[in-house]
Amino acid sequence: xxxxxxxEEARRNWAEHGWGSGTAMVAATSITRAHQILxxxxxxxxxxxxxxxxxxxxxxxxxxSRERQLPLGKIGARLQVHPTSVTSLVDRLVADxxxxxxxxxxxxxxxxxxxxxxxxxxxxxxxxxxxxxxFGLEGLDEDGQVAVSTTITELRSASDGWKPSTSx
Amino acid sequence: xxxxxxxEEARRNWAEHGWGSGTAMVAATSITRAHQILxxxxxxxxxxxxxxxxxxxxxxxxxxSRERQLPLGKIGARLQVHPTSVTSLVDRLVADxxxxxxxxxxxxxxxxxxxxxxxxxxxxxxxxxxxxxxFGLEGLDEDGQVAVSTTITELRSASDGWKPSTSx
DNA sequence: TCCCAATAGTTGGATGTCCAACTAATCGCG
DNA sequence: CGCGATTAGTTGGACATCCAACTATTGGGA
Numbered sequence: 278x279x280x281x282x283x284x285e286e287a288r289r290n291w292a293e294h295g296w297g298s299g300t301a302m303v304a305a306t307s308i309t310r311a312h313q314i315l316x317x318x319x320x321x322x323x324x325x326x327x328x329x330x331x332x333x334x335x336x337x338x339x340x341x342s343r344e345r346q347l348p349l350g351k352i353g354a355r356l357q358v359h360p361t362s363v364t365s366l367v368d369r370l371v372a373d374x375x376x377x378x379x380x381x382x383x384x385x386x387x388x389x390x391x392x393x394x395x396x397x398x399x400x401x402x403x404x405x406x407x408x409x410x411x412f413g414l415e416g417l418d419e420d421g422q423v424a425v426s427t428t429i430t431e432l433r434s435a436s437d438g439w440k441p442s443t444s445x
Numbered sequence: 446x447x448x449x450x451x452x453e454e455a456r457r458n459w460a461e462h463g464w465g466s467g468t469a470m471v472a473a474t475s476i477t478r479a480h481q482i483l484x485x486x487x488x489x490x491x492x493x494x495x496x497x498x499x500x501x502x503x504x505x506x507x508x509x510s511r512e513r514q515l516p517l518g519k520i521g522a523r524l525q526v527h528p529t530s531v532t533s534l535v536d537r538l539v540a541d542x543x544x545x546x547x548x549x550x551x552x553x554x555x556x557x558x559x560x561x562x563x564x565x566x567x568x569x570x571x572x573x574x575x576x577x578x579x580f581g582l583e584g585l586d587e588d589g590q591v592a593v594s595t596t597i598t599e600l601r602s603a604s605d606g607w608k609p610s611t612s613x
Numbered sequence: 614t615c616c617c618a619a620t621a622g623t624t625g626g627a628t629g630t631c632c633a634a635c636t637a638a639t640c641g642c643g
Numbered sequence: 644c645g646c647g648a649t650t651a652g653t654t655g656g657a658c659a660t661c662c663a664a665c666t667a668t669t670g671g672g673a
Contacts, residue, residue: 280607282598283523290509297576304590305483305580306502307597310525312480314604315473317661320628331629334474341458350651355451357478359631364653366629386638386651408465412473416603421596422472428585428593429475430450435584436482439448485631488658499659518621527661532623534659554621554668 284310318413326403327373331358333403335366336375339392340400346379346391357437375399452478479593486581490574494567495541499526501571503534504543507560508568514547514559525605543567 284306288299319330328336338355339345347355353363367390370376375396381387392400414422434441452474456467487498496504506523507513515523521531535558538544543564549555560568582590602609 279522279525279605282602282605282607282610283525284601285610287505287509291572294509294572296572300587300590300594301580301582302575303594304582304585305487307594307601308476308479308483309498311476311597311600313525313660314600315476319473320661329628330477337455341455341462348651353652354447357447357451357481358629360652361632361654362630369628381651384639384651388652404459404462404464407470412469414469414472414600416600417472417596419468421599422468425593425596426468426471426475428589428596429479431589432479432482432582432584433452433475434450437447437450439450441450442453481630488631497658516621521622526659528622529624529662530660537658549621552621552669556622 315413318410318415319407322406322410322413323403326399326406328399328403331362332366332370332375333400333407335363335370335390336392336396336400337404339376339390340397344391345397346389348381348387348389350387352390370396483581486578486583487575490578490581491571494571494574496567496571499530500534500538500543501568501575503531503538503558504560504564504568505572507544507558508565513565514557516549516555516557518555520558538564 284303287306288303291297291299291302316330323329323333334356335352338352339347349363349367350360352367353360356363367376367378370390371378375393377391377393379389379391381389417425430441452471455474456471459465459467459470484498491497491501502524503520506520507515517531517535518528520535521528524531535544535546538558539546543561545559545561547557547559549557585593598609
């Protein structure tokens, strides 16, 4: 456990070497560290349920969809992960009984992932757990959460290509 | 490529199911997606140099240290990663000739990682590259970068236990 | 002086990410 | 109607993370 800010120290070093102000470096490494903190806390909270954040997100996506099933490719598009990540996550969720792979009725290229009843129950329990721990955001009040989301929306929309909505 | 905001859609679903406002969920998944975007861009920029962001950060840490060498444990503490991650990263950097493992002069438990001249030259080249691409933060202006860093500092300081500095 | 707690780093393994390359299937154009 | 481009998902592999358990070493207290 450090008693000083390692990122602030890196910024000072960066500037002292004449490599720039370090503003971008601080933002990038701050986001990296924030992600690590959140993932650690979220995975610790989900561990008793036998889930990880990535698997929970996939199950939640199926839970929210109309028929509780989606093509693997659509899952990847919505979660914005590589097709091989979807294959791997679905493999594990099938092994654990939370998802079933089903053939597409009319397109033999396509595999559907369908949420099982056990999986649906798990989503509800884990959603409550994540809300209870504020998605690992202890140390950041609601104003801070909104602020970070609003700022990051600029980055995401520029990367994805959609227009941000005006409401929050 | 989506033409709508998948996180905003998830927030609507979350709220419609009565699982809470979704503010924390949006903040957490926004940070996750921002990290993914940055890592993808940074790793693409470093790829021609044969480096990844994590390896670059380790080399830069050694570059900034007084004697261009540090115990592996100190590297892990500063970069805030697990000792096994340090072992693995150093293994690869040693294989590539950018770092050398050296025994500690007086403590046989401790291994030092020392930056080689080739490694030092690579740090300088990659630092310039990262500054040139704004650490992958295209889509976020400098005010946005400062804003996200400042907000995340609240989270990091609460997690680490140090006091944020008053200056930025 | 001895022993135990603590420290440093490694090993084996699990998790999740993406890349390159592949197979199978579909669709649309000539 | 046939063929080539495109799509869907998988496989093998690389990368980076952390956990549990381990070995080797050190330091301080009894």
